[in-house]
Structures are given as structure tokens and as C-alpha cells.
Amino acid sequence: MPRYALLILPAFNRVYGESSVRLTLAELAVFGRRALRSEVSAIEERVIGGLPYVSFETAAPLADGDVALLSNLSSVYALYGIEGELLRPLTMAPLDRLSSDLITIQKYAGKTNEHFTKLLLNVTVLAGDRRLDERLSVFDPLCGRGTTLNQALMYGYDAYGVDVDSKDFEAYSGFLKTWLKNKRFKHTAETVPVRRERALVGRRLNIAFSPSKEAFKSGDTQRVAVVNADTLRSREFFKPHSFDVVVTDTPYGVQHGSRGGGGLSRSPLELIRKAAPVWAELLRPGGAIGISWNTYGGTRDELAEILTKTGLDVVDLPDFEHWVDQAIVRDIMVARKP
Numbered sequence: 001m002p003r004y005a006l007l008i009l010p011a012f013n014r015v016y017g018e019s020s021v022r023l024t025l026a027e028l029a030v031f032g033r034r035a036l037r038s039e040v041s042a043i044e045e046r047v048i049g050g051l052p053y054v055s056f057e058t059a060a061p062l063a064d065g066d067v068a069l070l071s072n073l074s075s076v077y078a079l080y081g082i083e084g085e086l087l088r089p090l091t092m093a094p095l096d097r098l099s100s101d102l103i104t105i106q107k108y109a110g111k112t113n114e115h116f117t118k119l120l121l122n123v124t125v126l127a128g129d130r131r132l133d134e135r136l137s138v139f140d141p142l143c144g145r146g147t148t149l150n151q152a153l154m155y156g157y158d159a160y161g162v163d164v165d166s167k168d169f170e171a172y173s174g175f176l177k178t179w180l181k182n183k184r185f186k187h188t189a190e191t192v193p194v195r196r197e198r199a200l201v202g203r204r205l206n207i208a209f210s211p212s213k214e215a216f217k218s219g220d221t222q223r224v225a226v227v228n229a230d231t232l233r234s235r236e237f238f239k240p241h242s243f244d245v246v247v248t249d250t251p252y253g254v255q256h257g258s259r260g261g262g263g264l265s266r267s268p269l270e271l272i273r274k275a276a277p278v279w280a281e282l283l284r285p286g287g288a289i290g291i292s293w294n295t296y297g298g299t300r301d302e303l304a305e306i307l308t309k310t311g312l313d314v315v316d317l318p319d320f321e322h323w324v325d326q327a328i329v330r331d332i333m334v335a336r337k338p
Helices: 014-034 062-072 114-127 147-154 166-182 213-217 231-236 270-281 300-309
Strands: 003-008 041-046 051-058 075-084 085-087 137-138 158-163 185-198 199-210 221-229 245-251 283-294 322-325 327-337
Touching: 003 014, 003 041, 014 041, 014 062, 014 114, 014 322, 062 075, 075 231, 075 322, 114 147, 114 245, 114 283, 114 327, 137 147, 137 327, 147 158, 147 221, 147 245, 158 231, 166 185, 185 213, 199 213, 199 231, 231 270, 245 270, 270 283, 270 300, 283 300, 300 327
Parallel strands: 137 158, 137 245, 158 221, 245 283
Antiparallel strands: 003 051, 003 075, 041 051, 075 085, 185 199, 199 221, 283 327, 322 327
């Protein structure tokens, strides 16, 4: 059987780097089940030449389309065919259509590791009816300063978000406008007040952009819309069945927190219990919701019960639980909308 090896991308975050091989094993298993044409087996960690790899076998040689899909694994640096004691490099073809500094420039306390954000987006898309290489609409209902939104843009998707923190809203708005200007992308950008019955309920950032004037004039644009408001009011800003995937990294109750019912809540489950019906209504049938959370704030069974009661089907996934720090053990749950 053909054998292959994935070279793991070095992680600047030491703690995440220690988990990246194990997380890649799980992510590759999801790709094998839900995306690749060739059956994947014998997935294991290997050290070759002193460097970390994930090796695997396939029932048939990888086609170009499968190589292109594997190019989007969150921690992959290179892909090789194993031929005896030699490695033959395969040509990578990732979806990324924008420069990586869109993801890496922003540095701030509490930022989600961009490799993990990519993993969460990948796993969520593959759990639904859509393909990774389609033009999708992604919604992050707790978008913060836009790590998930930026990864969606990297893939060529349209990105939408809501966040209650006005400072995060301003920071993301300023960053993205400056980035587009510096890259000389043709774009339009506006921040407008949102009113309901004459009362101000939020602010909305609307951006449309293309890498060239020609593409912009032809209507080949990517769109970003972010609302500065409570996520529980998301339905007031977006229509039902608007999004292919909903992806969010919920508050950990340490650096971040969820405020609902007064006081700082260390558990994300109360927030998710209130918000999940709203998020599910915005999701298209066949789409999926991907949530990462701190397991110290609630168990897997408790979260699964919340999503099931919302009318979603929890997807069976490999183990993505990993240690972040002494107060955070992070895991992933994905649920599909029938």
C-alpha cells in the first residue's frame, strides 16, 4: 500500500507545539473519513531525521485532489511519499489565497492559536454537507479580534461575526482596514450604526474586497460583516439559514468570560445554552456548528446535551482534547444541522 509522511509545522507556541502531532493524527483521521477519495489507515506518529512526522497509508496512490486537500491540514509543513528509506516531496496546493500575515500580525493576550483555529474550521466544515474547497459563508458568534474570520478569508470564504466587546470590534475594524490598504486591495469599508425602533442596538462593519480592480468590478469579491452587539441578538442582524458553518472558540472564564445574568461566569455552558438556539437558526440545513471550550467549565456530555436539545446531531470525532495551561484543557465538539 502507498505510504506517506506529513512533516509537522513548527509551532511558535511551545505548549501547542507539544500537542500538534497528536492533534494532527486526529485531524487527518477526519480528513480520511470525510474528504479524501482514498481510504486512510495506519496513521501514526514517526520521527524521521530527528523531526516529527505523521505517517499513513492509503488504499490507492493519492490523487492530486487529495494532495490539495491534505495541504490544508492545520499543522502540515510538507507532504512526502515514502519510497524505501527516501522521501519524495509532493506538490502542495493549499486553499490559502491571501498572505499569511493576515493571521499572524495581530498579537494580544488571549488570542487563539492560529493553527488551532484552522483545525477547528477544517473539522467543522468537513462535518457538514459542503466541501472545504467551496465558497462558504462562515459565522463566528463570539469573534473577538477576528482570528476565525481571518482564517475564513484565507480560504476564500465570506466571514461574519458578532462580539459584544467594543474594544475588540474597534481593534479588528482598524486592523483589517489597514491590512487591505497596505496590500493595495480594492475594497469598500464602512461602519454604520444599527437601530431598532430608533434605539441603537449595535454597530456594523461592512467590507467588500478583491485583490484587483478588475475582479472588484466583475463582482468577484469577498465579504466581511462584523456586528458589535450581544451574541444573543445575532438573529436581529442576520437572516435565518445564512451560514454554511458556525465556528467559535468560547470564553474560557479565565482571560475571557461570559457575562449573562450578572457577574463573570467561569463556565461557557450557560452562554451556549442561551445562544445555541439562535446560532442554529442562522445555520443552513446540512451545515455544522464547531465549538471549542474549556472542559473545566463543563463536561462533553453536558455540552452534547445542550446541542442535542437545540435540534442538532453531535458528530462522532477523534479525541481533540489538549492541555493549554493549568486552568484550561481545551476540547472540540461539532454538531450538524439536519
